Amino acid sequence: MTWTLPEPMLAAAVNSPDLPRGWAAEPKWDGFRANLSVDSGRVVLRSRRGTDMTLAFPEVVAGAAQLPDGTALDGELVVWEAGRLTFKRLQGRLRLSGTGAGRLAQEWPGHFVAFDLLRLAGTNTMPWPYRRRRAALEQLFTARRLTVPWALCPSTTDPDTVREWLSWTAVGLEGVVFKRLEDPYRPAIRGWLKYKVRESTEAIVGAVTGSPTAPRSLLLGRYDTDGRLQYIGRTVTLSQAVGGTFTDLLNPAGSGHPWTGWTFSAGWGTNETLNVTLVQPELVVEVHIDVARDSAGRWRHPARLHRARPDVSAGDVALLGS
Template sequence: MPWNLPEPMLSAPVSQPDLRPGWAAEAKWDGFRALLSADAGKVELRSRRGTDMGPAFPEIVAGAAQLPDATALDGELVVWEENRLAFERLQKRLQRRGAGAARAADEAPAHFVAFDLLRLSGTDTTAWPYQRRRAALESVFVAQHLSAPWALCPSTTDPDTVKEWLTWAAVGIEGVVFKRLDGSYQQSVRGWLKYKTRETTEAIVGGVTGPLTSPRSLLLGRYDAQGRLQYTGRSTTLARAAGSTIAGHLTPAGPEHPWTGWSFSAGWGTTEKLTVTLVHPKLVVEVGVDVARDASGRWRHPARLHRARPDLSSADVPLQSTPP
């Protein structure tokens, strides 16, 4: 009977990074979730949504020759560049094929960070408890002497180690994932827990979408070291009451606005453009953001508005900087 990759097991968000008794924690990477199967020379590399990613990542497909036959892994595709995980490099590779994909693999090779074992030498391991799957996964790395593009995701039952991982945001560790030691791998079930590192910070409102009297979202900026207002991200959709409150602090911008003539994407990785009204960049807002950033230091995910801070000036806002 043929064996097929299962649908990936999922995680539910939690608000605190507490490591519970009977659970293990793994670092959460800023990359693409991927499942891989190597069986009789055939390699399948699949995204969380079922997309075939093999042609875009030939170095991962070629690397599968290091694995035992009839073995399958769950993990994360990442690209490491200049001491950080470069998600934008990963994003650009999805549409590459053939010679273009091969060039991209040479210029910015991807790695597969394995965090679960789904099949081992023909044996389906998804019913095994996590603790047993993890031990077997570690044994595969040792016995096969796995090297690039393979990397083993760290796992711990030590709360102090979890706290340390949460300080690694600058290099692209988004948070932690918690897994029951006695839990099986349940496809499509949110049986894991995830905590994403977030920070509260300030930004300047440089533009809005929607009417100026009731903005739907905010375009946020920060000044760089040269005194230029740089776009740093967009807010989530505002509640009506929040939009009304913000509107009372906004004034339309004149032609001297530093973003005049700019266009803004509707989302990270999409070509759809927003209809934007620029405003005088004076209002400071407090927002909650996660740690995922692109090479320019922009927030990849929308920021959550906490409150307007008309008591602050642009001098109170951190400067825009690129990740290390």
């Protein structure tokens, strides 16, 4: 009987980077979450949402020959460029298969950073506690002498090491994931914790969902070097109380708004569009964002609103790409 890949175990966001007692930490990579299985010689590579990515990454499929049959891994697909993770190159891999995928596998090879072991040579390891799964994963890398495209995700119980990892944002790491040492692997359950490094920055409000007097979210932009206002991302859903503070701050758009006729996605990886109302691109807001970007440099995840900055001019906001 063919083994079916389970849904991945998930993580709940936390605001503290402190390593809890009885937990281990791993770096959080800016890539595609992926589960991989080798079963009776058949390789399956799936995204967190269940998308089959097998044909898009032939180098990972070929590398599965290094694994014992009946083995499944949880990890992150990443691509490196000039010493840092590049989501842009990774994103371009998904739409290709066959010759195109093979060409990009040579030009921008994917690497599978393994951080959990779900099955080993036919044995279901998910009921094992994390510490035992981790030891078995390390032994797998050592015994099989796994090489590219495989990489073993670091793991630590040392708080000082965690703090060091949190300074690695320049190479594309998003933060850290905490895993309880005695917990089994529980598919689709948010039993892990994740802390994302965030930075404060400013952007211009160009549109809203809801109404300008009580927005539900803010669509944000920055000017490019040619003086065009480009969409860069949106905020998380605002509470009614917070939305109400914008009553006298946003003005309806006049003719010639730079986003006239544009459509905006409800989120990365979805075809759903937002119903938006354009506003005069005058108000600046300060937001907290993580390090994840798409191929155009836009923020992949919604920003957290910190405060409106009516005292700052739109011309004072950093240009796109800064």
